[in-house]
Amino acid sequence: MENTAVIFANRNFKLKSVNAKKFALWLFIVSICMLFAGLTSAYIVKKSDGRWLQFDMPDMFLYSTLVLVLSSIAMHWTYLKAKDNSLKAVKIGITATAAIAVVFFYMQYLSWVKLVAQDVFLVGNPSGSFVYIFSGLHLAHLIGGLVFLLVVFLDTINYKVHSKSMLAIEMCTTYWHFLGGLWIYLYLFLVMNN
Amino acid sequence: MSITDIQVTDEAVHGDDHHEEHHEQSFIFKYIFSTDHKTIAKQFLITGIFWAILGGGLSVIFRLQLGFPDMNMGFLQPFLGDWISNSGKLDPEFYLAMITMHGTIMVFFVLTAGLSGTFSNYLIPLQLGARDMASGFMNLLSYWFFFLSSVIMFISMFLSTGPASGGWTIYPPLSALPQAMSGSGMGMTLWLVSMVFFIASTLLGGINYITTVINLRTEGMTFRRMPLTIWAFFITAVLGLLSFPVLVACVLLLVFDRSFGTSFYLSEIFIGGEALPNLGGSPILFQHLFWFLGHPEVYIVILPALGITSEVISTNSRKPIFGYTAMIGSILAIAFLSFIVWAHHMFITGMNPFLGSIFMFLTLIIAIPSAVKAFNYITTLWKGNLVFTPAMLFSIGLVSFFISGGLTGLFLGNAAIDINLHDTYFVVAHFHLVMGSAAFFGLLAGVYHWFPKMFGRMMDEKLGYIHFWLTFVGVYLVFFPLHYIGIAGFPRRYYSFTNFDAFSSFVDLNSFVTVAAIITFGAQFIFLFNFFYNIFKGKKAPLNPWNSNTLEWTTPRVPEHGNWPGEIPKVYRWPYDYSKPGAEDDFIPQTVPYHKTKESNTDFENEESKKE
Numbered sequence: 030m031e032n033t034a035v036i037f038a039n040r041n042f043k044l045k046s047v048n049a050k051k052f053a054l055w056l057f058i059v060s061i062c063m064l065f066a067g068l069t070s071a072y073i074v075k076k077s078d079g080r081w082l083q084f085d086m087p088d089m090f091l092y093s094t095l096v097l098v099l100s101s102i103a104m105h106w107t108y109l110k111a112k113d114n115s116l117k118a119v120k121i122g123i124t125a126t127a128a129i130a131v132v133f134f135y136m137q138y139l140s141w142v143k144l145v146a147q148d149v150f151l152v153g154n155p156s157g158s159f160v161y162i163f164s165g166l167h168l169a170h171l172i173g174g175l176v177f178l179l180v181v182f183l184d185t186i187n188y189k190v191h192s193k194s195m196l197a198i199e200m201c202t203t204y205w206h207f208l209g210g211l212w213i214y215l216y217l218f219l220v221m222n223n
Numbered sequence: 224m225s226i227t228d229i230q231v232t233d234e235a236v237h238g239d240d241h242h243e244e245h246h247e248q249s250f251i252f253k254y255i256f257s258t259d260h261k262t263i264a265k266q267f268l269i270t271g272i273f274w275a276i277l278g279g280g281l282s283v284i285f286r287l288q289l290g291f292p293d294m295n296m297g298f299l300q301p302f303l304g305d306w307i308s309n310s311g312k313l314d315p316e317f318y319l320a321m322i323t324m325h326g327t328i329m330v331f332f333v334l335t336a337g338l339s340g341t342f343s344n345y346l347i348p349l350q351l352g353a354r355d356m357a358s359g360f361m362n363l364l365s366y367w368f369f370f371l372s373s374v375i376m377f378i379s380m381f382l383s384t385g386p387a388s389g390g391w392t393i394y395p396p397l398s399a400l401p402q403a404m405s406g407s408g409m410g411m412t413l414w415l416v417s418m419v420f421f422i423a424s425t426l427l428g429g430i431n432y433i434t435t436v437i438n439l440r441t442e443g444m445t446f447r448r449m450p451l452t453i454w455a456f457f458i459t460a461v462l463g464l465l466s467f468p469v470l471v472a473c474v475l476l477l478v479f480d481r482s483f484g485t486s487f488y489l490s491e492i493f494i495g496g497e498a499l500p501n502l503g504g505s506p507i508l509f510q511h512l513f514w515f516l517g518h519p520e521v522y523i524v525i526l527p528a529l530g531i532t533s534e535v536i537s538t539n540s541r542k543p544i545f546g547y548t549a550m551i552g553s554i555l556a557i558a559f560l561s562f563i564v565w566a567h568h569m570f571i572t573g574m575n576p577f578l579g580s581i582f583m584f585l586t587l588i589i590a591i592p593s594a595v596k597a598f599n600y601i602t603t604l605w606k607g608n609l610v611f612t613p614a615m616l617f618s619i620g621l622v623s624f625f626i627s628g629g630l631t632g633l634f635l636g637n638a639a640i641d642i643n644l645h646d647t648y649f650v651v652a653h654f655h656l657v658m659g660s661a662a663f664f665g666l667l668a669g670v671y672h673w674f675p676k677m678f679g680r681m682m683d684e685k686l687g688y689i690h691f692w693l694t695f696v697g698v699y700l701v702f703f704p705l706h707y708i709g710i711a712g713f714p715r716r717y718y719s720f721t722n723f724d725a726f727s728s729f730v731d732l733n734s735f736v737t738v739a740a741i742i743t744f745g746a747q748f749i750f751l752f753n754f755f756y757n758i759f760k761g762k763k764a765p766l767n768p769w770n771s772n773t774l775e776w777t778t779p780r781v782p783e784h785g786n787w788p789g790e791i792p793k794v795y796r797w798p799y800d801y802s803k804p805g806a807e808d809d810f811i812p813q814t815v816p817y818h819k820t821k822e823s824n825t826d827f828e829n830e831e832s833k834k835e
């Protein structure tokens with residue numbers, strides 16, 4: 030119909046200030062923060078209520094946390110390589126990030142196995158259930174992150190990621206670091222409160 | 224992941240994509256899977272109307288039970304089937320199912336999705352001077368998630384075990400244990416699934432609204448020049464973004480309790496003499512999480528209605544809104560405070576009385592920004608050249624309900640009084656006036672006011688007046704008596720009171736309320752006729768039927784995709800220049816630059832005009 034050109038000409042003019050996509054990503058992150066803020070507050074409220082099972086967090090959670098930090102470093106390296114236009118390095122970087130994330134998945138699973146060995150089950154005292162819920166929900170968000178990585182990977186193959194087109198990988202990096210930070214928060218929260 | 228789906232981009236490439244899609248827009252993409260904000264708004268409106276009829280219909284049926292407990296309801300058997308016994312009695316469990324569905328439908332589907340979904344979608348781009356929402360695709364998803372959620376909730380009403388029945392607040396353990404009541408089985412499961420999609424829809428919509436307001440304002444549309452409607456929608460979306468994720472947390476733990484056997488909300492429960500294995504949980508935890516959403520939710524419902532009212536009252540008083548800055552300030556204050564008062568719904572849960580008085584204090588503070596808003600509406604009306612359009616009447620009605628319902632909030636906010644009044648009909652009266660009726664009136668005011676823009680035709684004013692007076696008087700006749708019934712101690716959510724001698728003197732009052740409710744409900748059909756008939760047959764609307772200042776009235780009679788055929792208009796002034804001293808007309812649209820209105824400019828505006 031009429032004037033589609035005008036429509037987008039006008040949009041361009043306004044979008045120069047803040048990028049709407051990036052902004053929306055930040056809002057999405059805010060909503061995830063509220064989700065976990067709600068859950069961790071629930072943890073504190075429940076704990077102050079008594080009938081609370083005390084147990085030690087398996088060391089495996091510490092190791093997995095370090096692994097996740099490693100994947101964030103890999104992601105950042107990838108991002109810098111994209112800025113340099115070294116697409117091959119970008120592909121390697123994304124693959125490495127994802128691979129480390131898969132290791133993280135496995136280590137979280139091992140932590141659960143350790144918990145079970147300590148007689149802390151999903152079904153039982155809420156103090157244990159919360160650990161499973163926190164880590165499980167974090168993993169669910171990480172799956173989203175993996176899908177995002179895949180998208181960026183495909184973009185890279187199609188030469189859509191380079192120093193002049195950084196939006197996708199920038200957003201992906203933001204989200205990935207956020208997930209890393211989120212887990213560190215959850216881990217520290219659990220260690221300090223248990 | 225929703226993030227990857229956002230469509231807006233400043234790359235030119237995207238414009239081309241869109242171009243193709245544009246030419247071969249088939250019926251399906253134009254009217255069903257449309258990404259145009261105006262179409263999506265209408266979809267939300269029509270779906271909301273559907274739910275409102277259903278939710279209202281349910282209330283009439285359970286009012287019959289309360290008002291005429293001995294009545295033979297056999298005539299409802301064709302609709303309700305086995306829920307009516309052969310002797311013509313309503314099934315007590317189905318009574319609970321109906322009040323639960325009524326609450327859920329009204330709070331979430333009508334007054335959240337129907338109100339914000341319609342008017343945020345419709346007005347944000349039009350009043351800000353944008354071609355569309357930041358992401359048409361997310362907007363489309365937002366509607367269709369809502370649709371899916373609606374379908375699931377609708378289906379749940381036809382289960383043989385009945386839909387969820389534990390009240391719209393779905394407190395465990397009732398909602399957590401399928402053994403507890405028949406509605407807590409499959410009905411509750413579908414309720415939860417439906418709400419998950421509902422929340423997804425709200426979040427997608429909200430992210431979109433916020434992004435659009437921040438990024439897509441036209442040139443000159445500073446925050447200080449935004450209409451109060453937009454301010455209200457904007458803050459509402461922020462509230463939703465912050466509170467709905469907490470409902471997700473709340474519901475998630477409930478799902479785990481129901482389906483995986485965890486004990487977040489359950490402890491030491493005996494059913495039929497047998498102990499359940501769950502230990503260590505607490506149902507109070509649920510209430511904390513629920514009301515952390517639940518209280519902001521009531522403001523998510525009312526703020527858009529207040530925004531619409533600001534716009535309608537100012538336009539039809541032919542006066543600038545009184546205290547524009549104070550209005551914004553009070554919206555922000557209400558939004559902030561609404562996050563720290565949730566425990567006023569929990570005064571009788573055995574909370575520490577000291578904590579109770581803190582929440583009492585915070586709760587009563589909310590009365591201040593609320594009163595500021597009420598005061599500003601009245602002062603805007605004061606000595607205005609009032610034009611009583613139906614929209615104006617409904618807005619004034621809103622102000623009336625907001626005040627009379629807000630006053631009872633002050634009683635309830637006092638822990639000592641609330642211990643008596645909690646869970647009685649007094650609470651029902653309070654929130655039906657301050658939230659239910661007020662927000663509903665805001666919705667109606669919005670429809671009457673923006674109908675000419677939405678459909679390019681006019682609604683019938685006379686029918687509008689009849690609709691208004693019947694509804695306005697009806698609402699008071701229905702809800703005012705409930706205060707007395709509540710003070711007398713009637714608990715809410717009871718199937719019948721005939722077994723309590725103490726309440727026998729209220730039988731007539733209850734019948735009276737029921738009759739008033741039926742009349743009020745009936746009056747809504749006048750509106751429905753007026754609405755649907757005039758979509759097709761109404762008088763063609765002029766471009767600016769209410770002589771309004773905002774940008775939506777600068778579009779063609781029926782705006783196409785993209786809203787303005789030519790360039791997007793620029794904005795030079797705030798939207799409330801009504802009856803400005805010295806000006807030729809009694810309104811100056813936002814698109815008129817200061818240098819064209821020398822006769823009415825202030826010194827400051829003359830300075831500004833040099834920069835234009």
Ligand code: HEM
Pocket residue numbers: 392521522524525567568586587589590593629630631632633635636637641644645646650653654657658659
């Ligand atoms: C002056 C401001 C207000 C105060 C002090 C106030 C106070 C309260 C209190 C203390 C309760 C709990 C009563 C109980 O369950 O025992 C309550 C219930 C409620 N209020 Fe208000 N309120 C105010 C304004 C509002 C507004 C503006 C809305 C909606 C727009 C609203 C909606 C509700 C709803 C929906 C409930 C009942 C929820 C339920 O249990 O189902 N209130 N209010």
Ligand SMILES: [Cu+2]
Pocket residue numbers: 517518521564565567568
């Ligand atoms: Cu509240």
